[in-house]
Amino acid sequence: MSDPSGATPQDTPGAPVPEDTAGVPEAASVPAQAAPGEPLVVMKGVNKHFGDLHVLKDIDLTVHRGEVVIVIGPSGSGKSTLCRTINRLETFESGSIEIDGKPLPEEGADLARLRADVGMVFQSFNLFAHKTILQNVTLGPIKVRKQSKEAAEKRAMELLARVGVDHQASKYPAQLSGGQQQRVAIARSLAMDPKVMLFDEPTSALDPEMITEVLDVMTSLAKEGMTMVVVTHEMGFANRAADRVVFMSDGAVLEQGTPKDFFTNPQTDRAKDFLGKILTH
């Protein structure tokens, strides 16, 4: 999947690993994930401040190819900031972030290229308000990936069908429900064939009856081997789809583990306290 022009020697530490398509029934509709298990996103000692506020404290986090990582923690603990630093919507002061073996570029065209490989789904959907659903999905492929309009539209319609909003293709975002908009946002990200997708509380702006339709799409992506970092408090989804849960508090990663271990046997007092609060809701 990696851009051939960006193929540097350190991209290929071993022999090229054949694509693992076993257990990936719908692989055609999702970018193929080469070499599962390799580190894809590597954060080392990342620190970030907003003024005096130390929002990210020495974050070390590695996300492997095909892995689904849930980030959980109290409000204000830095989960959104963590997501946003990974595709550099936020800068950071020290430490390093590598995506697929390449450090995050500072600015300019290199950074734009990197962002194209990192999908981002926002809490508030952020569909382009003046463009139709179809245009929302084709804009990136046409402008960034330089696909033809026809090819981009064909693929966009496939992706829209996949997330169940193909009948709304010619409408504008404001005409869709929140759940539909968020599914379009996922399709818009998928259209770029991202190496990894970041979800920042994708269901917390949705009415309860729409949460399931979005989580279902995300679960199927996870099953197909998409690498995902998901900030969410949806425990059902975490149990179903996640390989690992990362617990953040006050800008630091306090503990991590499998969903089962974390939810049934949290180690730190803060995690216990936090789980107690969200479970009693």
Add this chain to the structure above:
Amino acid sequence: MSTLFDQFDVWGAFWMTIKLTVLAAVFSLVIGTVVAIMRLSPVPVLRFLGTSYVNVFRNTPLTLIVFFSLIGLWQTLGIELSAQLSVNAFRFAVIGLSVYHAAFVCEALRSGVNTIPLGQAEAARSIGLTFGQSLREIILPQAFRGAITPLGNTLIALAKNTTVVVTIGVAETAYLMSKVNEDAADQLTNVFILSAVFFVVLTIPIGLLTGRLSKKLAVKR
């Protein structure tokens, strides 16, 4: 009334006002957009230049700007835009009107940009659009739609402000009135009423059109 039309080139004056309005509108839209882009850009030097532009031209009286564009650029610096004196003055008038109203166009556009939620630009960046692409595809189209009403106000102000260029002798509507005042004072009331009607007829459609457009093109959120 008919003596007015016999003695003076009334239609010529009105036509001159229309030409000044249309040309200065086009140029000020272009310049104002460029300045707005500078003010939005991530490059501090460009932002500073853009801000300075607005501060200088918005806060200087239009009469001075128009006067300077002719006296300063032409007589002092020797820049000539046409060998024909009247055409030369007309072109400098368009320049003066354009650079002045560009400052207001820029601010109108910025008010349009402020109607756009931050998430739009972030979504644009996150799919890999460059700064220029996200400006062209996402920010400016939404900014223009959100700025139609203030842009209309600027356009209306521009149409009326063209009367200022009488100071450098461009034969537009205010020039006509001063000529009538000098040469046929008995026609003064007539030319005043006629000019007032002319400006109303010129500006009301601008207001109606931009009002309708701004409703029709409003970005639903």
